[in-house]
Amino acid sequence: MAKKKTLNNDDIDEKKRLELYNSQYLIRFAEQRAYDLFLENLVKGTSHLSLGQEAIAAGFATAMQVNDKSFCTYRGHAHTLARGASVVGVLGELMQRDCGLMRGKGGSMHLTDTSKGVMGSYAIIGAHLPMAVGSAWRAQYMGHDDVATVFFGDGTTNIGAFHEALNYAVVYKLPVIFVCENNNYMEYTPIESITAVKNPAADRASAYGLESIIIDGNDADEVYRTAQVAYSKARSGDGPSLIECKTYRQSGHSRADPGAYRPDGELDHWKKNNDPITRYRARLIEFGVKQKVIDGIEANVKRVVDEATEEAKNSPVPPEEILTTNVYANGGWAWRN
Amino acid sequence: MAQLTYREAVAAGIAQEMERDETVAFIGEDVARAGGVFKATVGLFDKFGPKRVIDTPISEQAILGAAMGAAMTGMRPIAEIMFSDFLAVCWDFVANEMSKSRYMSDGQLKCPLVVRTGNGGGSRFGAQHSQSVENWAMAIPGIKVVAPSTPADVKGLLAASVRDEDPVIFFEHKSLYPIKGEVPEGEHVDTLGTAKIVRSGTDATIVALALMVPRAIQAADKLKIDHGIDVEVVDIRTLVPLDMKTISSSVVKTGRLFTVEENPRLCGWGAEIVSIVVDELFWDLDGPAVRITTPHIPLPAADNLEDITLPSVDRIYSKILDVLR
Ligand SMILES: Cc1ncc(C[n+]2csc(CCOP(=O)(O)OP(=O)(O)O)c2C)c(N)n1
Ligand SMILES: [Mg+2]
Numbered sequence: 001m002a003k004k005k006t007l008n009n010d011d012i013d014e015k016k017r018l019e020l021y022n023s024q025y026l027i028r029f030a031e032q033r034a035y036d037l038f039l040e041n042l043v044k045g046t047s048h049l050s051l052g053q054e055a056i057a058a059g060f061a062t063a064m065q066v067n068d069k070s071f072c073t074y075r076g077h078a079h080t081l082a083r084g085a086s087v088v089g090v091l092g093e094l095m096q097r098d099c100g101l102m103r104g105k106g107g108s109m110h111l112t113d114t115s116k117g118v119m120g121s122y123a124i125i126g127a128h129l130p131m132a133v134g135s136a137w138r139a140q141y142m143g144h145d146d147v148a149t150v151f152f153g154d155g156t157t158n159i160g161a162f163h164e165a166l167n168y169a170v171v172y173k174l175p176v177i178f179v180c181e182n183n184n185y186m187e188y189t190p191i192e193s194i195t196a197v198k199n200p201a202a203d204r205a206s207a208y209g210l211e212s213i214i215i216d217g218n219d220a221d222e223v224y225r226t227a228q229v230a231y232s233k234a235r236s237g238d239g240p241s242l243i244e245c246k247t248y249r250q251s252g253h254s255r256a257d258p259g260a261y262r263p264d265g266e267l268d269h270w271k272k273n274n275d276p277i278t279r280y281r282a283r284l285i286e287f288g289v290k291q292k293v294i295d296g297i298e299a300n301v302k303r304v305v306d307e308a309t310e311e312a313k314n315s316p317v318p319p320e321e322i323l324t325t326n327v328y329a330n331g332g333w334a335w336r337n
Numbered sequence: 338m339a340q341l342t343y344r345e346a347v348a349a350g351i352a353q354e355m356e357r358d359e360t361v362a363f364i365g366e367d368v369a370r371a372g373g374v375f376k377a378t379v380g381l382f383d384k385f386g387p388k389r390v391i392d393t394p395i396s397e398q399a400i401l402g403a404a405m406g407a408a409m410t411g412m413r414p415i416a417e418i419m420f421s422d423f424l425a426v427c428w429d430f431v432a433n434e435m436s437k438s439r440y441m442s443d444g445q446l447k448c449p450l451v452v453r454t455g456n457g458g459g460s461r462f463g464a465q466h467s468q469s470v471e472n473w474a475m476a477i478p479g480i481k482v483v484a485p486s487t488p489a490d491v492k493g494l495l496a497a498s499v500r501d502e503d504p505v506i507f508f509e510h511k512s513l514y515p516i517k518g519e520v521p522e523g524e525h526v527d528t529l530g531t532a533k534i535v536r537s538g539t540d541a542t543i544v545a546l547a548l549m550v551p552r553a554i555q556a557a558d559k560l561k562i563d564h565g566i567d568v569e570v571v572d573i574r575t576l577v578p579l580d581m582k583t584i585s586s587s588v589v590k591t592g593r594l595f596t597v598e599e600n601p602r603l604c605g606w607g608a609e610i611v612s613i614v615v616d617e618l619f620w621d622l623d624g625p626a627v628r629i630t631t632p633h634i635p636l637p638a639a640d641n642l643e644d645i646t647l648p649s650v651d652r653i654y655s656k657i658l659d660v661l662r
Binding site: 044104105155158186189317322327 | 395398426460461462463464633637646
């Protein structure tokens with residue numbers, strides 16, 4: 001019989017494990033809240049949730065140092081929260097309130113908190129990959145020790161910018177990590193039906209001289225370990241990594257999507273057998289973490305999200321005068337005298 | 338006459354042309370099995386099958402490039418770019434390729450294709466999914482630019498676009514997809530380059546496009562009721578070719594010109610129309626020609642902010658009242 005694992009003989013200590021759980025649980029709970037809020041018609045516009053994909057955001061963010069930079073997609077609430085952005089700021093932005101991270105000017109698809117290294121969320125597929133490359137270039141150029149991480153989906157591997165960014169980053173050995181969250185779908189279309197290779201990111205790695213890395217994206221420990229290796233490689237000047245994380249989106253592509261294209265039983269299968277939160281909770285127990293501690297984390301997250309929800313609900317809509325602010329660097333919008 | 342929504346008219350227009358002409362095929366992201374993210378192409382996949390209605394990867398350059406290559410060699414493809422904002426990622430094919438191949442080859446090459454795209458604001462989607470970019474397209478010689486405001490015009494102008502020998506960028510307004518209107522039964526083909534007087538009047542002319550047309554009509558109705566001001570509304574329908582005859586004769590009749598444009602102010606299509614009117618009809622004008630546009634800012638996400646950004650019925654009404662008084 002295999003020796004029972006304990007926290008003492010494992011490479012991830014208890015503190016980190018609880019951090020990883022807290023982060024995943026916060027994302028799960030805040031995303032569920034976002035969903036409830038749009039059922040209440042309090043979230044306007046569109047919204048793309050990361051339910052089921054929490055381990056990737058948590059694993060990478062937990063492995064980052066504070067000055068590292070994140071570049072996210074429209075499915076960016078998780079990555080923004082994982083970097084420690086305020087929950088009020090995130091929910092407030094989804095609700096287009098004055099307390100939002102960008103005071104309602106950007107909206108759900110463009111969450112940005114530069115104070116936490118979240119260099120923006122981008123809604124035009126592919127655009128942010130070269131931007132992350134540029135951030136890495138700046139770090140190399142100026143001798144800074146931060147690494148850029150860019151998160152994107154499986155579908156994004158079919159746009160030119162993905163390929164240009166990878167080649168460019170490898171040529172100049174830039175400190176950038178490309179993280180593909182393979183959730184099986186490009187919107188409503190199964191990824192394998194529109195992609196030449198089985199593993200949309202990893203199978204392309206060799207074309208750019210990169211190692212093919214495929215991990216279980218629903219295992220926060222595996223994500224965290226892989227991220228650590230990639231960050232230390234990047235920080236020691238050994239260039240970029242491309243990591244394909246296998247996962248599954250438990251929500252619709254966006255708020256408008258009931259997910260009718262999923263084969264029968266697929267969603268249930270993932271929810272029952274491969275949910276990152278359920279799996280991680282079981283692991284904590286397996287490692288001897290007391291139920292009480294887990295309950296404490298969950299209760300605290302709930303309190304934080306509840307308070308943030310109330311605060312966001314009570315926040316006014318953005319004042320009209322900000323409509324024309326910050327168009328240009330002088331703070332205004334004037335284009336003529 | 339059948340009652341169709343604007344989105345149903347899209348599918349009806351495509352179906353009509355696909356039935357008629359085997360060389361018409363339709364490609365785009367999530368357009369086939371899912372029927373499009375705006376549900377504007379529902380039913381086409383079932384009707385015409387996977388050979389002619391094709392789900393593509395997220396590869397806008399390949400979508401437009403492939404449409405162009407097929408068009409050059411004998412097909413009449415329809416390609417969807419889901420949101421018009423995304424045209425920017427494949428703009429090479431619009432600005433440098435499909436628009437110029439006929440000219441550069443001195444007529445040897447042709448590109449009879451249609452690029453359909455969801456344009457415009459009002460959905461709280463923020464700065465990268467809400468723009469009105471018809472004026473980008475208008476600035477490029479060699480392509481035609483269409484932007485209908487009613488279901489009937491969607492079907493008829495889409496059919497005309499498919500049959501046209503030039504590449505056409507066909508702007509569908511996202512906020513108009515749910516509206517209903519009468520569409521002629523049977524084959525319906527309209528004519529590119531024809532504007533329509535959608536409300537006749539004698540005191541001033543409003544020239545409008547797409548979502549701004551119903552707003553202009555409402556503002557005009559209100560001006561009539563409240564102040565007896567009788568405004569003529571011209572729906573331009575196609576920016577290129579531009580039906581200056583219809584616009585000019587309206588301006589000659591009313592002596593006043595207003596444009597209502599959803600694009601941001603600078604270099605909006607209205608600037609071109611005003612400049613032509615000032616050039617050609619200066620002595621027919623009884624006062625300044627005035628443009629009512631979205632201010633020159635990126636679009637905000639928040640609903641209260643977006644609502645004060647796009648020209649509204651109230652803004653059109655008050656501006657016209659101010660200027661005419
Ligand atoms: C250039 C461009 N084309 C198309 C879209 C529309 N679109 C938004 S999300 C999406 C699917 C992206 O799939 P994937 O990369 O797998 O990410 P996921 O949504 O699954 O996280 C598409 C096609 C877009 N935003 N930008
Ligand atoms: Mg995906």
